[in-house]
Amino acid sequence: MNYDDILCQRIQGVKPSGIRKFFDILEEMKDAISLGIGEPDFQTPWHIRDAGIYSLEKGYTKYTANAGMAELRREIAAYLERRFDLHYRFSDQLLVTVGGSEGIDLAIRCLTDPGDEIVVPVPSFVCYGPLIEMAGGKPVYLELKADNEFRISPEQLKSVITDRTKAVVLPFPSNPTGGIMERADLEALVPVLKDTNIMLLSDEIYAELTYGQHHVSPANIPELHDRTIVINGFSKAYSMTGWRLGYAAGPKEIIAQMTKLHQFGIMSAPTMSQYAAIEAMRNGDEDIEKMRDEYDGRRRYLVEGLRRIGLECFEPKGAFYVFPCIRSTGLSSDEFCERFLLEEKVAVISGAAFGPGGEGFVRCCYAASMKDLAEALTRMDNFLTNLRKKQGKAGD
């Protein structure tokens, strides 16, 4: 069989995520510390797990409505109003998905005709570009800069918009940079988007994890509301990555098309997870605060520690990553990560994996224990000291 001929050219043309190979090395290594995986280190709070278990005990094991249980959609609508002042009808403006990931995929596929352009600010989460390509579209990368705190400026946005632009991804709070867009930053985009038909795909999976300031969605800005699709979910805020549950909120015309795709491809999101999610929405606010406070302490500790050992570092305002600049080491991001892992057994992720603009940085996830963060910093210090010694010698 010639599988290359059989397989879809478009899918074959998409590059696999650069992160995987790295985790394969890590898995084989004893005593390694991982600041690599972007996943909360907390257990899902017990009362939420219990609600999932109870649903199984009651035998609630059938499909649900395609868009998700009405009871859950009602709770999501109430939650979005309570926490973010966002107003969506449960009946036709909300869709329960398999993680935020499915919502992103559905939105992209619903917006993309062959050759359409979607603007993707980078460095950012790895899925947007490949999903756009697989939908037949063209990702147009917009490089965000550390000296602008990894925000999008109106001038930058204007410079990449063409008459093929269908949408702009807004990946804030950002994985991997920790950058956010404040209200004024979003408002500044209004004149650029006015009189266009461009949609905003706002990935707000880290909306609950901001430090010192409340998350603002583009859907909070009246002029941007109708052009925004909000993607959110349970993975990060409630430490529920494995439950695979998220949701999309937006204009009913778009949610209807996304629901149609979801109906044919997925049917309905996992039923047990939906029951657990109802409990999370009703009684999970305190869990969020507790985890966020804990992350905040670690964030400060890691930023301070990285600066102390000589790495320049933008102070992240959201999510759970620090994105130090490693250019002073003279290594590329890939070299840095590979050598740091092999020499000191600590995994951090190369900034280059997050698209153009990520080179020169590495991503350190602080959803890890303080003990691991302290040990990782000691090893990083050691690595940098040895590197400087070797480089000093080489220069002699």
Ligand SMILES: Cc1ncc(COP(=O)(O)O)c(C=O)c1O
């Ligand atoms: C920015 C961003 N969006 C979406 C996701 C996917 O989340 P989910 O588990 O809800 O599919 C992730 C996961 O790491 C992420 O970092």
